[in-house]
Amino acid sequence: MRVTVDQSKCQGHNRCYALAPELFDVDDYGNAHEIGDGTVPPESVERARLAVANCPEYAITLIED
Amino acid sequence: MTYLDDKSIYGPVSDWATDFDHADPEYNKNAHAIWDQLRGQCPVAHTERYGGTWLPVTHEYVHEIAYDTDHFSSRGVVVATVKPSDNPDAPPAPIGGAPPITSDPPFHQHARRLLLPAFSPKVIDGWEPEIRKLCRELIAEMGDVDHVDAAVQYAQHIPVNVIARMLGFPLEDSDLFRSFVHNVLEAINLTPGARLEAFQELDAYISKQVQDHIDNPRDDLTNFLLEAKIFDQPLTPQHVTGTIILLLIAGIDTTWSAIGSSIWHLATNPVDRRRLVDNPALMPTAIEEFLRAYAPVTMARVVKEDYNFHGAEMKENDWVLLPFPAANRDPNEFPDADKVLIDREVNRHAAFGLGIHRCLGSNLARLELRVAVEEFIAAFPDFELAINEEVKWSVGQIRGPRELPVRVNSRR
Numbered sequence: 001m002r003v004t005v006d007q008s009k010c011q012g013h014n015r016c017y018a019l020a021p022e023l024f025d026v027d028d029y030g031n032a033h034e035i036g037d038g039t040v041p042p043e044s045v046e047r048a049r050l051a052v053a054n055c056p057e058y059a060i061t062l063i064e065d
Numbered sequence: 066m067t068y069l070d071d072k073s074i075y076g077p078v079s080d081w082a083t084d085f086d087h088a089d090p091e092y093n094k095n096a097h098a099i100w101d102q103l104r105g106q107c108p109v110a111h112t113e114r115y116g117g118t119w120l121p122v123t124h125e126y127v128h129e130i131a132y133d134t135d136h137f138s139s140r141g142v143v144v145a146t147v148k149p150s151d152n153p154d155a156p157p158a159p160i161g162g163a164p165p166i167t168s169d170p171p172f173h174q175h176a177r178r179l180l181l182p183a184f185s186p187k188v189i190d191g192w193e194p195e196i197r198k199l200c201r202e203l204i205a206e207m208g209d210v211d212h213v214d215a216a217v218q219y220a221q222h223i224p225v226n227v228i229a230r231m232l233g234f235p236l237e238d239s240d241l242f243r244s245f246v247h248n249v250l251e252a253i254n255l256t257p258g259a260r261l262e263a264f265q266e267l268d269a270y271i272s273k274q275v276q277d278h279i280d281n282p283r284d285d286l287t288n289f290l291l292e293a294k295i296f297d298q299p300l301t302p303q304h305v306t307g308t309i310i311l312l313l314i315a316g317i318d319t320t321w322s323a324i325g326s327s328i329w330h331l332a333t334n335p336v337d338r339r340r341l342v343d344n345p346a347l348m349p350t351a352i353e354e355f356l357r358a359y360a361p362v363t364m365a366r367v368v369k370e371d372y373n374f375h376g377a378e379m380k381e382n383d384w385v386l387l388p389f390p391a392a393n394r395d396p397n398e399f400p401d402a403d404k405v406l407i408d409r410e411v412n413r414h415a416a417f418g419l420g421i422h423r424c425l426g427s428n429l430a431r432l433e434l435r436v437a438v439e440e441f442i443a444a445f446p447d448f449e450l451a452i453n454e455e456v457k458w459s460v461g462q463i464r465g466p467r468e469l470p471v472r473v474n475s476r477r
Contacts, residue, residue, distance in 0.1 A: 011419075011420065011421065011423035012181070012185075012423060012427075013417060013423060013427065014186050014427065014428055014431075017186060018186075018349070026185065026186050026187070027185075028181075028182045028185055029178065029181040029182060029185060030181055030184065030185040030186060030428065050410060050411070053410075053411040053413065054353075054411060054412055054413055055413065056413050056414065056415055056417075056419060057419065057420075
């Protein structure tokens with residue numbers, strides 16, 4: 001399972017970074033991106049789903065392998 | 066400083082669907098019921114006031130307009146008796162009078178990008194100790210009394226203090242800043258002449274502060290703006306002044322309203338207050354839920370040219386209010402939209418707006434809100450609304466308690 005942030009949709013609400021800092025990071029402008037290739041370890045699956053479900057801009061996608 | 070009274074040029078509202086007025090004191094007081102009524106009746110309400118204004122109340126419509134920068138301009142974001150199109154001195158699109166909030170694409174992103182780093186999460190986190198210290202000082206100043214006004218003695222001081230430090234403005238002018246906020250955001254239904262006079266006073270104060278920063282440069286946001294460049298050119302003096310007005314006005318009563326509304330909720334819902342006191346791990350979801358249910362900020366747009374929006378015949382230069390707080394209570398977007406659930410885990414609220422104008426200060430606002438609530442309930446684990454005293458709500462686009470008398474039943 002992987003997460004990706006669509007850079008064209010992210011407006012820097014910072015919800016994903018607050019919910020799952022092990023999966024997302026923010027740049028100097030406050031815009032979010034997935035860490036590494038976005039792989040979600042088993043212990044972070046619930047937080048990954050919450051990050052997707054709380055993004056006001058619908059910018060995060062969860063890809064089930 | 067003139068503190069403008071709330072004498073309206075309009076009378077009381079006769080019908081919320083066809084004659085609404087967000088400056089009628091009944092509006093913010095009864096906002097949730099009014100939005101619920103309008104959502105069932107007509108998803109876009111209209112009024113002839115302010116030269117013609119529209120009010121969509123569903124999440125779908127608010128979302129659509131927030132994203133549609135082709136038909137809707139941000140040139141005017143405070144619906145008032147003076148329209149930008151009626152004011153020959155109003156700076157034109159796409160820059161507007163207070164960039165980037167009043168800017169449209171393509172200029173908008175350049176003005177916004179300048180400011181984003183100062184308000185990014187990791188920079189803002191550094192302010193937490195200062196904010197906590199300030200909250201504790203305010204609580205200590207209340208003394209050992211069993212009656213406090215959580216808006217007047219607490220909430221209203223927190224954001225003013227932080228933004229004054231960021232801009233490098235005198236902290237002792239905080240009463241003045243609150244009068245500017247009142248005049249810009251609450252005294253919106255006065256004669257155009259009275260309104261323009263209030264803006265001249267604000268401009269004169271900012272110009273004086275800017276001159277002081279030119280003469281005595283220091284490390285703050287004001288000097289940052291004076292040295293900043295867009296397209297290799299320094300910002301115009303109007304851009305610098307406009308951005309300072311934005312930073313000064315936008316962060317103050319918005320955050321103070323969110324803090325006040327959250328304390329109001331805890332004063333009126335003892336079960337939630339006890340849960341939060343006993344289980345601080347609920348704080349993150351509680352804060353997001355307070356932001357959803359009591360979102361303070363309604364933004365506005367100006368219609369660029371005649372446009373039929375889902376049957377609403379909008380005319381060029383009409384105002385459109387963007388009530389993100391109403392979108393946050395739309396049952397089609399949120400299950401149990403009318404209930405405040407402090408453990409709500411899925412909460413895609415729009416308290417900080419949607420699209421390119423997402424609140425620049427959202428990370429700061431959220432931090433101030435969380436720390437303010439944490440410190441208040443830590444000091445006063447048991448409190449309720451004072452009996453026989455009225456909560457006074459703001460008027461206009463920013464909704465929150467301006468007077469919030471509470472009785473303190475226990476303290477630590």
